Amino acid sequence: MAEVLSALSKKLVSGHYGPAGDAGIRLSGRRLRGLWQLAGWANFETAAASALEALGLSTIGTFQSAQATQIACAWRIAPDKLLVESAHDLGAFNSQDLAVLNLSHAREAIILSGPAARDLLSQLIAIDVSPAAFRRGAFLQTGIHHVGVLIHCVEETDFEILVPTTWAESGWEVLLENALPFGLEVHSNA
Amino acid sequence: MIRINCPVCGLRNETEFTYGADATVNRPALDEQETGPWLDYVFNRDNPRGWHKEYWHHVQGCRQWLVLERNTLTHEIRGCRLAREAGE
CATH class of the missing domain: 3.30.70 (Alpha-Beta Plaits)
Structure with a gap:
């Protein structure tokens, strides 16, 4: 089978973005096991x-x-x-x-975490993502910027977002632009 | 605003769905020879003021087809089932 490559390889540039100080949001990617x-x-x-x-x-x-x-x-x-x-x-x-x-080549995992991760999600989707409503282990199928995604709550402030590979870059950009006001750290890998 | 309680995904905003079609229409038997029933099936639709059954697609979610009972006057929804179960 052909090697699964990341569609986000050009986007995952480590660094601190937005206001100085503690980052409210951390973004990274993860290669799916399959x-x-x-x-x-x-x-x-x-x-x-x-x-x-x-x-x-x-x-x-x-x-x-x-x-x-x-x-x-x-x-x-x-x-x-x-x-x-x-x-x-x-x-x-x-x-x-x-x-x-x-579908190993068809989805990309974006990792969203940080104390403001739920605030960011609530800006992007019209679903209750408060800790009481969107608990650890739960997942949502919804759309971000009209792209169908699956959002998995891995921990209280850690989420994995499965995005179609062909829309991974634009999905990443939407997340990044909305994350900037909270202070953002990008890690090139999880 | 319409909020739809998808049996798979839960309560969601209308923006995740697309309207499909009138869910009250039944296809005539394939050996139907009269043109009238086919004309009704393909072209003629009621436009009720009140409760109506409709197909909706959860396109930005589980991608399942649903049958809603929606009040065309108030947008109230009193039932939502998977289309695959609606005929049972």
Whole structure:
């Protein structure tokens, strides 16, 4: 398989931007271990059972809550669709009842963190992202600047944003420009 | 403003969705020979003042098709289901 390259390699320039002082926002990128979409039909959970077992997952999970194991992170993005980050090659689980698609080249992970990370998100999306409403382990599918993204709350002030690779640079620019007033630190890698 | 309670994503702003079509229209049987039912199916739509069933697409979210019951007068929404389940 071709090596997965970062679409943000030209954007990830380490440094402090915006007002001097403590940065309210930190932005960086992360190379995905491998991203797979598992999709099926009415018997999706049964069809996905062996793939789930290999990933250490017992169920397809619930909407809006991520499942994490030592080797995978899974997001139930639709009734019969699961997005899975894993370094394991899931292609072997492809069958008539389960469509397995390698999306490793199709998404880029932007890491947003810092004490003002939720303030920044609330400027960009019309969803309640307060700590009570958007808890650790939860995820949202929404649009930032009209680009469909998945936002995963990894920790209280740490978020990962999966952006389509072809829109990664413009997504990054929207985040960066909105982050500047809070004081911004960019790290070339997470 | 319309807020739609997507069964997958939860309560979201209308801006994440696009309107699809009238969800009350049923396709005639494929062996229907009369032109009237096909004319109604393809072209003729009611324009109700009040409750109406509509297809909406959560295009900036889970990308599922939904069936809403929306009041065209007040924009009140009293039901939202996945389109795949609406016919069950």
